Amino acid sequence: MTKEFLEGNFAMAEAAVRAGVEAYFGYPITPQTELLEWMSQRMPELGRVFLQAESEVAAVNMVYGAACTGARVMSSSSSPGVSLMMEGLSYIAGTEVPAVLIDVVRGGPGLGNIAPSQGDYNQLVHGGGHGDYRNIVLCPASVQEAIDYTVLAFDLAEKYRIICMVMADGSVGQMWEPAELPEMRPVRKTTPEWAVNGAKGRPSRVLTSIYIDPAIEEVYNHKLIEKWYQIEANEIRFKEYYLDDAEYVVIGFGSAGRIALSAVRAARAEGIKVGLFRPITVSPFPAAQIADLAKNAQGILVVEMNTGQMLEDVRKVTRDVCPIEFFARMGGIVPFPDEILTEIRRMAHEPKNLGGDPRLRWLQRHRDGVLSFA
Amino acid sequence: MVSEVIPQTEVQTVYMRPASLKNVPTHYCPGCTHGIAHRLIAEVLDEMDIREQTIGVAPVGCSVFAYNYFDFDFVEAAHGRAPAMATGIKRVLPDRYVFTYQGDGDLASIGMAEIMHAAGRGENITVIFINNAIYGMTGGQMAPTSLAGMKTTSSPNGRDVETMGFPLRMSEVLSKMDGAGYIVRRSLHDPANIRKAKKAIRMAFETQKRCLGFSMVELLSTCPTNWGITPQDSLIWLEEHMIPYYPLEDFKISPGLEGVKV
Numbered sequence: 027m028t029k030e031f032l033e034g035n036f037a038m039a040e041a042a043v044r045a046g047v048e049a050y051f052g053y054p055i056t057p058q059t060e061l062l063e064w065m066s067q068r069m070p071e072l073g074r075v076f077l078q079a080e081s082e083v084a085a086v087n088m089v090y091g092a093a094c095t096g097a098r099v100m101s102s103s104s105s106p107g108v109s110l111m112m113e114g115l116s117y118i119a120g121t122e123v124p125a126v127l128i129d130v131v132r133g134g135p136g137l138g139n140i141a142p143s144q145g146d147y148n149q150l151v152h153g154g155g156h157g158d159y160r161n162i163v164l165c166p167a168s169v170q171e172a173i174d175y176t177v178l179a180f181d182l183a184e185k186y187r188i189i190c191m192v193m194a195d196g197s198v199g200q201m202w203e204p205a206e207l208p209e210m211r212p213v214r215k216t217t218p219e220w221a222v223n224g225a226k227g228r229p230s231r232v233l234t235s236i237y238i239d240p241a242i243e244e245v246y247n248h249k250l251i252e253k254w255y256q257i258e259a260n261e262i263r264f265k266e267y268y269l270d271d272a273e274y275v276v277i278g279f280g281s282a283g284r285i286a287l288s289a290v291r292a293a294r295a296e297g298i299k300v301g302l303f304r305p306i307t308v309s310p311f312p313a314a315q316i317a318d319l320a321k322n323a324q325g326i327l328v329v330e331m332n333t334g335q336m337l338e339d340v341r342k343v344t345r346d347v348c349p350i351e352f353f354a355r356m357g358g359i360v361p362f363p364d365e366i367l368t369e370i371r372r373m374a375h376e377p378k379n380l381g382g383d384p385r386l387r388w389l390q391r392h393r394d395g396v397l398s399f400a
Numbered sequence: 401m402v403s404e405v406i407p408q409t410e411v412q413t414v415y416m417r418p419a420s421l422k423n424v425p426t427h428y429c430p431g432c433t434h435g436i437a438h439r440l441i442a443e444v445l446d447e448m449d450i451r452e453q454t455i456g457v458a459p460v461g462c463s464v465f466a467y468n469y470f471d472f473d474f475v476e477a478a479h480g481r482a483p484a485m486a487t488g489i490k491r492v493l494p495d496r497y498v499f500t501y502q503g504d505g506d507l508a509s510i511g512m513a514e515i516m517h518a519a520g521r522g523e524n525i526t527v528i529f530i531n532n533a534i535y536g537m538t539g540g541q542m543a544p545t546s547l548a549g550m551k552t553t554s555s556p557n558g559r560d561v562e563t564m565g566f567p568l569r570m571s572e573v574l575s576k577m578d579g580a581g582y583i584v585r586r587s588l589h590d591p592a593n594i595r596k597a598k599k600a601i602r603m604a605f606e607t608q609k610r611c612l613g614f615s616m617v618e619l620l621s622t623c624p625t626n627w628g629i630t631p632q633d634s635l636i637w638l639e640e641h642m643i644p645y646y647p648l649e650d651f652k653i654s655p656g657l658e659g660v661k662v
Contacts, residue, residue: 049492075491079484080517087481087514091457091488094475099488117478222473222489224496226452232467234458234476 029204034169034194037205038102038128039064041176046211047126048097049075051088055107056140057196058130062102074213082107086114086127093123094233096221098180098214102128104196105146106137108154115189116155119250120235124183128176128192130199133358141358142196144280147335150191151309158247160254161189162261163309167284169203175306177208186257187220193308195331197281197360254310263306264315268294272301274373275319277340278329279305281360286329289366298374308336313343320344325373329366330354334385341384349373352384359400418442420451422471431624431631433588434462437530438469440598441501444605445472454497455489457482459511461503462536480511483518486525497608499526505535508544508568515574522579522613526604529570532621533642540626544568547645552626567645571618575651581613583652587620587643589635596648602662603653612654620646 032040039061042050050065062078069076075092079085085101092099103111108129118125131146133139150163162182164175175192183190217223222233237243267287269275278286283304290302303319305312320326326348328337337352344350353369355361379387391397417423420442428434445451451472458466460479467474477485482500490498507515507529518525534552535541541554545567549558559567575583582604586597597619604615620642622634629637 049488051488077487077491080513083481084484084487084514084517087478087484088488088491090477090481091475091485092492093488094485095455095489095492097492099492113478114481121475222455222475223493224453224455225471225473230470230472230474232474232476234467234474236464236476238465 029206031202032169032205032207033060033202034172034199035060035130036064037169037207038172038176038192038194039068040207041173042100042126042180043068043072044208044210045177045180046098046213047074047100047180048213049092049099050101051077051079051085051092051099052101052103053079053082053085053107055104057132057199058102058104058128061128061130061199082110083113086111089125090114090118090121090123093118093125094121094222096218096223098184100126100128102130104130104132105134105143108146108149112155115161116157116159117235118189119155119159119161120157121233122187123233124187125189126176126179126183126192127189128194131193131195139358140196142281142331142360143356143358144195144282144331144335145356146193147308147330147332150193151311159250161191161309162186162257162307163191163193164263165193165279165306165308166198167280167304168198168205169201170205172198173205173207182261186253188253188257193280195281196358258310261307262310262312262315264312265304265306267302267304269301269303269319272299273324274298274300274327274370275303275323275325276300276327276329276366276370277303277305277316279308279336282329282331285361285363286366288363289370292363292367293370293374296371298370300370300374311339311343316340317343320348323348325349325351325378327351327353327369327373328384329361331360332356337385346381349378349380350384351379352388354388418446420445420471422469424469426469427465428462429625431622431634432462433532433619433621434530436588436594437528437619437621438466440594440601441528442470443598444602447602448605448609450497450605453495454499455493457486457489457498457500459500459502459506460537461506463501463503463530464537466501480506480509481514482506483511483514483523483525483527487518487521487523490523490525494524497526497605499528499605501528502530503536504529504531504533504543504545508570515570516577519574519577519580519614519616522581524608524611524613526608527614527616528601529616529618530621531570531618531646532623533567534623534626536623536626545570547641569646571616571651574616577614579613580616580652581654582607582615582657584650585618585620585646585648587638587648589620589622589638593648599662603657603660606660606662607654607657610656612656618646620648
């Protein structure tokens with residue numbers, strides 16, 4: 027295959043097609059609509075299912091139904107639409123059927139705007155829907171990664187019978203880059219042994235998320251958390267840049283991580299020994315890796331496009347054994363490399379802060395006029 | 401002593417449990433008509449010999465456990481979302497029979513968007529709509545189909561249409577949809593009507609078999625427990641109060657069903 031000039035949303039759609047997705051159900055919402063539009067053309071062309079639902083609520087329940095038949099299914103949306111899907115996602119989790127959801131995150135809360143954001147971190151990583159369940163969340167930082175992780179999402183979802191999300195901020199969805207699409211995989215012909223597809227010559231099956239007897243629900247909850255530890259053991263993914271001799275570590279995912287890499291390179295050019303740790307899975311969270319980095323680092327800078335939702339997870343696993351600082355742009359504003367470079371310099375050259383709330387120090391810099399919002 | 405003479409007659413089976421029903425007791429209250437509706441569906445699937453090609457979608461409500469009683473594949477939807485879930489199933493398995501079993505709160509309140517659009521799309525599924533004018537499972541609250549003046553645990557002084565709105569006639573509404581192929585209302589209050597209900601359920605599945613679009617049978621049903629009257633009085637109450645507001649009619653019959661005898 028050769029590289030093509032592709033938009034992130036089109037690329038994720040075509041990647042799903044080539045990964046053998048059999049049904050797509052969705053609802054238009056910016057900045058992911060091109061994904062739905064691509065599917066509206068491609069899926070019928072290939073004799074597969076495309077349906078524009080009446081709402082995200084319906085779309086996710088169509089995904090739920092189709093997933094119960096053992097078909098490879100997906101939806102995509104953006105933040106407010108993903109909020110509407112939370113009910114269905116909880117049911118899907120409660121039934122242990124595989125499903126893939128792409129969230130092209132935009133500024134919020136509420137209607138917010140249509141610019142790139144990472145404000146859905148907590149919604150995707152720490153729940154969203156009711157009840158006790160977890161999702162795998164993959165974070166691409168380029169069109170190529172958006173393609174690769176969309177394909178991976180199907181494999182992980184089916185391997186573990188779990189929801190696998192691709193959290194692409196609006197810039198990953200909208201940007202155009204050269205990238206390589208995978209070969210077309212044939213649509214799977216086999217049906218999983220748990221699927222509901224008509225009890226032909228076998229005992230009837232039921233797929234449900236109801237366990238009215240608490241003792242049985244407890245067993246189910248236990249099974250889910252045991253499975254989650256398996257996923258933690260096998261599926262944590264991340265990328266490391268310049269960490270071998272790094273005294274300082276920047277941590278950022280998705281676009282924030284990619285922009286931070288430019289800042290890290292510029293800082294290296296100035297002689298600051300800084301590296302970048304970019305989580306690919308933010309759920310499961312690379313806790314052990316980050317804890318290890320913290321043991322040897324003179325400082326960690328967390329960079330996000332939200333008010334520090336991942337920062338809280340970083341602090342939880344590092345337990346403030348090294349100084350931690352925070353920098354973010356929010357509400358649909360994407361940070362510039364220079365802004366992050368300034369923060370790296372500050373971390374390297376100014377007195378270290380061990381303990382205390384890094385987010386409060388960041389806010390204080392705004393109050394002091396050192397930093398400014400848009 | 402004279403030995404008793406047993407006359408030899410041919411044994412004929414005139415009544416038996418349909419293969420589509422499991423041999424288990426149900427949790428439904430005495431006098432509830434869910435059991436009748438279940439049995440009618442099971443008989444129809446048996447007669448059409450489609451038990452092994454059928455997937456049911458259970459709702460949230462008293463019939464949330466419907467799949468415990470039916471002996472074919474089943475899924476359990478979120479409240480009101482059964483038509484969306486059925487759509488997902490039917491779209492990837494278009495040669496299977498897919499039906500939802502929904503109560504009035506599920507279908508006419510929280511699931512209004514899903515039912516309207518399933519009908520609007522002419523989704524080739526069948527809906528069995530149980531209208532007993534009340535929320536059963538949560539203990540007798542006002543439903544969108546509760547009659548004017550009807551006392552429930554959330555309309556203790558009776559449904560005041562000025563503040564609580566009017567009861568919704570879903571069959572009438574859905575029959576206006578171009579995608580609807582078969583929409584009728586029947587009742588389960590006496591044997592004659594039960595027989596008519598069974599025919600209607602059969603026709604709804606025949607509609608699906610012929611890909612004639614969305615099919616729905618609304619079944620007027622009783623809830624003695626939450627109505628607070630005896631099973632027998634419930635049947636009388638249904639006939640006297642529900643049928644005048646919810647007439648038993650054929651609201652939409654696809655021309656494609658012409659000549660289909662059941």
